[in-house]
Amino acid sequence: MSLMETEKELIFSLPNGMELKINKDEIKEIKEDYPPKELCELIYKLYKKRVIIAGTTLDGKISFYGIKEGEKCKRIELKNGRVIYIST
Incomplete structure (x- = not known):
C-alpha cells in the first residue's frame, strides 16, 4: 500500500486498486502501532482458510486494511x- 498526501487529505492506495481517502480535518492523531491482538487472531484464522479480509x-x-499480527x-x-x- 502506498500513501499520498495532498493539502487537504491522506490517500492510501489499496492493493485492490481502490483508494482510501481521509480528510486531514477529521484526523485527531496518527502513529505507528500494533493492531489489536484479537482482530489479528480473527484475520489469521480466516487467512488460513484462504480468506483475505x-x-x-x-x-x-475500527477499520482495518492489510494488517498482520506482530x-x-x-x-x-x-x-x-x-x-x-492500515499496513504501509
Whole structure:
C-alpha cells in the first residue's frame, strides 16, 4: 500500500486498486502501532482458510486494511472516535 498526501487529505492506495481517502480535518492523531491482538487472531484464522479480509467491525468503530499480527502499521484516530489500522 502506498500513501499520498495532498493539502487537504491522506490517500492510501489499496492493493485492490481502490483508494482510501481521509480528510486531514477529521484526523485527531496518527502513529505507528500494533493492531489489536484479537482482530489479528480473527484475520489469521480466516487467512488460513484462504480468506483475505479488510473492512470495518460491526460497530463501525475500527477499520482495518492489510494488517498482520506482530507487524506495526499506521493507527489513525479520527475526531469522531473511529480508529483505522492500515499496513504501509
